[in-house]
Amino acid sequence: MANRNRKPPFRRGDGKPADKRREAGRPAWRDRDPGPDGAVILYGWHTVAAALANPRRRIRKLFLSENAAKRLADDHIDTRVTPEIVRPALIDQRLSPDAVHQGLLAEADPLPSPDIETLPKEGIVLVLDQITDPHNVGAIMRSAAAFAVKAIVTTARHSPEATGVLAKSASGALELVPLVMVQNLARALTEMNDQGFLTVGLDSQGTEDLGAVTLRQPLALVLGAEGKGLRQLTRQTCGVVARLDMPGEIKSLNVSNAAVLALYIGASRLGLMR
Numbered sequence: 001m002a003n004r005n006r007k008p009p010f011r012r013g014d015g016k017p018a019d020k021r022r023e024a025g026r027p028a029w030r031d032r033d034p035g036p037d038g039a040v041i042l043y044g045w046h047t048v049a050a051a052l053a054n055p056r057r058r059i060r061k062l063f064l065s066e067n068a069a070k071r072l073a074d075d076h077i078d079t080r081v082t083p084e085i086v087r088p089a090l091i092d093q094r095l096s097p098d099a100v101h102q103g104l105l106a107e108a109d110p111l112p113s114p115d116i117e118t119l120p121k122e123g124i125v126l127v128l129d130q131i132t133d134p135h136n137v138g139a140i141m142r143s144a145a146a147f148a149v150k151a152i153v154t155t156a157r158h159s160p161e162a163t164g165v166l167a168k169s170a171s172g173a174l175e176l177v178p179l180v181m182v183q184n185l186a187r188a189l190t191e192m193n194d195q196g197f198l199t200v201g202l203d204s205q206g207t208e209d210l211g212a213v214t215l216r217q218p219l220a221l222v223l224g225a226e227g228k229g230l231r232q233l234t235r236q237t238c239g240v241v242a243r244l245d246m247p248g249e250i251k252s253l254n255v256s257n258a259a260v261l262a263l264y265i266g267a268s269r270l271g272l273m274r
Contacts, residue, residue, distance in 0.1 A: 065103030138169020
C-alpha cells in the first residue's frame with residue numbers, strides 16, 4: 001500500500017496474479033448462495049466491519065479496495081487476516097450487478113446455530129415461518145438487533161442463506177443476533193411452549209389486537225411468510241394469535257415493517273425500552 005497510484009493485480013490463493021481474461025469470464029457469486037466450500041459471502045462496510053469485530057466469526061479471505069483498506073486502518077479496525085488489495089471492479093465481478101460493496105468483500109465460515117434448548121428465558125425471541133426474501137429477513141435482523149432480541153428462530157429449509165443479500169440487508173446484525181435453525185417449526189414452537197415461552201403468532205385474522213394481549217417474558221413473536229402468512233400448523237401451535245390493528249385504509253404491512261411494530265409493542269409492554 002506504500003505506492004497508492006499502483007493498481008495491484010488480483011491475486012489467486014497461490015499468490016500468482018490472476019489471468020484477467022479468466023476473471024472477466026468468471027461467473028458471479030449469487031448473493032443469497034453460499035460461496036466456495038460453504039463459505040459465507042459478506043460485503044459492504046457495516047457487514048464486513050461487524051464480522052471483523054466478531055471473535056466468533058472466522059474470516060477466510062478478505063478483499064479490499066485501497067480506499068476501504070485505508071478507512072479500516074483509519075478506524076483502527078483489525079483485519080485479522082492479510083487482505084488482498086484489489087480494484088473495486090474485480091469485487092463487482094463476484095457479486096450481482098446491484099450489490100453495493102463499498103470496496104469490501106469477505107469469505108468467512110458460517111456462524112454456529114445454537115440449540116433451541118439454549119434460548120434465554122427472558123426478553124423477546126423472533127420466530128420466522130418460512131420467510132424467504134433475504135431483504136426482508138435481513139431487515140428483520142437489523143430491527144431485532146435494535147430491540148435487543150435474544151435470538152431468531154427459523155427453518156433450515158424454505159429460508160434464505162445467512163450470506164450475501166441477507167447479510168448486507170442486516171447491516172452487521174448477523175453478528176449480533178443468534179440465528180437458530182430448526183428442522184420442524186411446529187416442534188420447535190412446542191418446545192418453546194414447554195420451556196415457558198408465550199408464543200404469539202401475528203396474523204391479520206388474529207382474535208385480538210397485539211396491543212391488548214397480556215404479554216410476559218420470555219416472549220416469542222411469530223411472523224409468517226410474505227403473502228400467505230402463518231401456516232396452519234404454526235397457528236395451531238402458537239399460544240395466542242394476534243393482529244396488528246391500524247387506523248388507516250391499508251390493514252397489512254410488509255413483514256419486516258410488521259416485525260418492527262410488533263417489537264416496539266412487545267418491548268414497550270414488557271418494560272424493555274428503558
